[in-house]
Amino acid sequence: MSKARILIVEDEWIIATNLSSTLEDLGYEVTSVVLSGEDAIKHAEAERPTLVLMDITLRGQMDGVAAADAIKELYDIPVVYLTSNTDEATFERVKDSESFGYIIKPFEKMELKYAIEMAVYKHKMENVVKEKTRQLEELNKNLEIRVKEEIEKGLQKEHLLIHQSKLVSMGEMMVAISHQWRQPLNVIGLLVQDLEEAFEFGEISKKYVTEMTRDSMAQLNLMSKTITDFRDFFKPSGEKSHFSVKAAIQECISLIKLQYENNQIYIDFVAQNVNVGARALSDSPRISEITIFSYPEEYKQVLLNLIINARDAIREKRRRDFFSMGYRGEISISLTDQRDSVVVEVKDNGPGISAGVIDRVFEPYFTTKEDGIGIGLYMSKIIIENHMGGKLYVASSESGAKFTVEIMK
Ligand SMILES: Nc1ncnc2c1ncn2[C@@H]1O[C@H](COP(=O)(O)OP(=O)(O)OP(=O)(O)O)[C@@H](O)[C@H]1O
Ligand SMILES: [Mg+2]
Incomplete structure (x- = not known):
């Protein structure tokens, strides 16, 4: 020293x-x-x-x-x-x-020496403690910054994923629209061909033109309605609002029904109110009145994810199992009005989910599909559990998979 x-x-x-x-x-x-x-x-x-x-x-x-x-x-x-x-x-x-x-x-001389040594030592220790405290404070501050950064990164990732999963469903929607349009496009095609023939045979009268216009307009309106449905479905998710769960489910179904039926996949929808007994009350006005206060677009997005997954599962079973090649695909959706919550189940008659896979289906980027991204269920869980305070879970049996979405009233 x-x-x-x-x-x-x-x-x-x-x-x-x-x-x-x-x-x-x-x-x-x-x-x-x-x-x-x-x-x-x-x-x-x-x-x-x-x-x-x-x-x-x-x-x-x-x-x-x-x-x-x-x-x-x-x-x-x-x-x-x-x-x-x-x-x-x-x-x-x-x-x-x-x-x-x-x-x-x-x-005494030695008393002086000890007093000096003690003081120098105490001062040195005091400075060590001060320095350590400063380092700890700095570490703390850095940690706080890191935590903030990580949260920020997480949020950005979540936004990106919401966007990606929207794009995936947009792709699905484009397919749905093209299915919806095939029929009216065929009819318009026939009408136009008929116009040419009618002209050649001198059959064009005032009556002919009126009818032709009326029929063409009917088809065009049908096509335009598809676009409106599509646009409304993907309205940018905005404020929380009261919306009817039954109507949300029906909107999802009407957008894809035709396309699915072309592939022998049938969607069955039952609404029931446990408060008046477990009877099917799909047309009861009571069930239509059930609203939840939340984000309707995000909610529909989740339902659509579950329905698309059910369809994929049915396709997979047909592909995997020779004897199931042409079997009738069934997706059953049920809406149950519980005392405190609104429960929607989406069940399919696909192959179900094996024990090794079922614990992982909600992980980001987990997929068993060749063209899957693996964000559908992850996003759905974030939407239902983090944004809406509800629950999303899965059960599976030999007869297929069942996803349950529960939202508190
Ligand atoms: N109804 C179902 N039946 C059987 N397996 C399912 C079902 N739903 C989901 N899975 C399994 O969970 C995995 C993850 O589903 P998720 O929706 O997150 O991703 P994905 O459908 O593979 O891809 P994408 O990002 O396009 O949705 C699927 O790859 C599939 O293995
Ligand atoms: Mg999916």
């Missing part, structure tokens, strides 16, 4: 000189000897000693305690008091000031 450099503040010359030679005997370096508190501060600034030995009663305006507090505060130098003045009041002031110890005059 390099030897401590000590500033002596003592207004009695004889004591100061003795002290100075004792310190040098002990191997310390004395930087200066000063008589007043004001000088002590000046010398502490200029010499930056390791420690100050401070008499309490001094000449000048300032006493030792005031000078010691200033030196500690301004230059972070520890002070040990030297005093013969041991009255209660002084002792209290010394205790209140951030003292590093004190020695009562007259003292």
